[in-house]
Amino acid sequence: MSSEETTESPAGLRTVADLELKPALEAVLMVVDEPATEEHLAKILERPRRAVADTLRELADEYTVQGRGFELRLVAGGWRFYTRPEYAAAVEGFVLDGQQARLTQAALETLAVVAYRQPVSRSRVSAVRGVNCDGVMRTLLQRGLVEEAGTEPETGAILYRTTNYFLERMGLRGLDELPELAPFLPEAEAIEAETQEGVPSFDPDAPDPDSDVRDTTTTEL
Known part of the structure; x- marks a missing residue:
């Protein structure tokens, strides 16, 4: 790869293709409002679909093994973060507390x-x-x-x-x-x-x- 291809942008940020795939996927999935397909994620991150698919499954397995309060699911043809069912009581308590907050x-x-x-x-x-x-x-x-x-x-x-x-x-x-x-x-x-x-x-x-x-x-x- 030539020096021109690896040059950082004017803002000092690396190009999308230079980013580490796992954290890049996590960052994108944190802001999606509906399941993101592997094809779309591969296009956005400028990576092969197979690499994206394999990494998504690795992330999902890691979260399960680590016992995280959220999980990465393949739903309706796309991937998205969800809270784990066993922590539903905590989520429900937070949501209800926000709804019951006093009005200004x-x-x-x-x-x-x-x-x-x-x-x-x-x-x-x-x-x-x-x-x-x-x-x-x-x-x-x-x-x-x-x-x-x-x-x-x-x-x-x-x-x-x-x-x-x-x-x-x-x-x-x-x-x-x-x-x-x-x-x-x-x-x-x-x-x-x-x-x-x-x-x-x-x-x-x-x-x-x-x-x-x-x-x-x-x-x-």
């Missing part, structure tokens, strides 16, 4: 806006709160407290509503059991009216705001 004040406020104004778009929620609610909405979606509820006819923006899980966690039989909010509605309407033009739409299908409109909102960290 920002999340609670956003959830309240959705609950009382549903179905409602993200931009409407952001207008009422005066801040970008994208991150908080994603958290509420992941927790199963809110869900998509179609689109807004005028703008095509996605609408959101609370879920049955929300009712369960709040101890409510239905939305009609939510506390009365009438005394606070005028103030909420005024806030939205004042901030609607200054808050850019955070719905992916909505048009960008005019360049001469000054954005006076803040973004949650």
Whole structure:
């Protein structure tokens, strides 16, 4: 092999073909979201398929012999990491603990806006709160407290509503059991009216705001 072929890249990294195969396979398999085929892995790592197949089986055997908490399986024509069944209790405990974590004040406020104004778009929620609610909405979606509820006819923006899980966690039989909010509605309407033009739409299908409109909102960290 010539010196030109082994020269490192400008960033100081070795080429894919120069990498050690076992750790390279581990690194790739750590980020796949579905089983990766031997053909695909061989193409990505610039190695013969037979070498990749043999190495994958070696890794799988090593993890079993070492008693690791995960295993490498050939499923649906591809390879992927899975936790071992005997450690399911530990994984379940971690997942449930994350689901039961307390919501932040920002999340609670956003959830309240959705609950009382549903179905409602993200931009409407952001207008009422005066801040970008994208991150908080994603958290509420992941927790199963809110869900998509179609689109807004005028703008095509996605609408959101609370879920049955929300009712369960709040101890409510239905939305009609939510506390009365009438005394606070005028103030909420005024806030939205004042901030609607200054808050850019955070719905992916909505048009960008005019360049001469000054954005006076803040973004949650």
